[in-house]
Amino acid sequence: MTKLDIITLPDKKLRLVSDPVETVDDDVRRFLDEMLETMYEAPGIGLAAIQVGVPRRIVVCDVAKREDEDADPDPMFLINPEILSSSDERVVREEGCLSIPDYFADVERPDEVRVRYLDRDGKRQEIDAKGVLATCLQHEIDHLNGKLFIDYLSKLRRDMVIRKFTKQAKQTPAKTTV
Numbered sequence: 001m002t003k004l005d006i007i008t009l010p011d012k013k014l015r016l017v018s019d020p021v022e023t024v025d026d027d028v029r030r031f032l033d034e035m036l037e038t039m040y041e042a043p044g045i046g047l048a049a050i051q052v053g054v055p056r057r058i059v060v061c062d063v064a065k066r067e068d069e070d071a072d073p074d075p076m077f078l079i080n081p082e083i084l085s086s087s088d089e090r091v092v093r094e095e096g097c098l099s100i101p102d103y104f105a106d107v108e109r110p111d112e113v114r115v116r117y118l119d120r121d122g123k124r125q126e127i128d129a130k131g132v133l134a135t136c137l138q139h140e141i142d143h144l145n146g147k148l149f150i151d152y153l154s155k156l157r158r159d160m161v162i163r164k165f166t167k168q169a170k171q172t173p174a175k176t177t178v
């Protein structure tokens, strides 16, 4: 199966607002499988479609290994996910992003969120997400709205990160397919 290329800062596509999926068909399911494989290989605990250059409201995630190294895979497929409500309680967690490689920072977010989405069969689902899953889903839904975790940092730190990646992109010639 094809592993997809993950786009990184300063790629402007990361700032696009992704469009909803109209029907969950076999093409969408094939894409979900490719996204999941790409996420596992990266490795990461979540991936939004825009990170592979596709501006659609599609997310995959699997936090099982993050919580217990020996856990079996437990993938989730979310289409058109929406946050219905957030807890008043906030929590600070260290975040990273496959589109901002090797940079980590603390971000404060609601501790729990209720999320509605379509599963890979196109069936409407609702879940109460807590812990790492809650953080991950908020991070992924932000991607669908063109938002990155560095947007929660001070302008100084955000600009430093963007500058570092912009400089790096100028020094590294564009990747060519072998």
Ligand code: GNR
Binding pocket: 043, 044, 045, 046, 047, 048, 051, 094, 095, 096, 097, 098, 099, 135, 136, 139, 140, 143
């Ligand atoms: O792999 C990832 N780890 C992570 C850690 C803390 C909070 C969010 C994440 S998501 C990230 C993968 C990614 O970039 N998803 O968009």
Ligand code: NI
Binding pocket: 096, 097, 098, 099, 139, 143
């Ligand atoms: Ni990310």
